[in-house]
Amino acid sequence: xxxxxxxxxxxxxxxxxxxxxxxxxxxxxxxxxxxxxxxxxxxxxxxxxxxxxxxxxxxxxxxx
Numbered sequence: 001x002x003x004x005x006x007x008x009x010x011x012x013x014x015x016x017x018x019x020x021x022x023x024x025x026x027x028x029x030x031x032x033x034x035x036x037x038x039x040x041x042x043x044x045x046x047x048x049x050x051x052x053x054x055x056x057x058x059x060x061x062x063x064x
Contacts, residue, residue, distance in 0.1 A: 006030075
């Protein structure tokens with residue numbers, strides 16, 4: 001899987017930040033993350049586990 005950025009021009013058009021190697025007329029899949037509260041849950045859990053991996057001497061990472 002390749003992940004690239006795209007700018008939303010309108011509800012049916014995207015502008016890719018880089019070209020893709022797909023032939024014209026070929027179907028592709030686009031994944032758009034929801035911005036709901038549930039989607040932030042995994043980010044909070046991930047951050048918690050990340051911070052637990054460091055000792056008190058590594059407090060620089062607490063400001064994330």
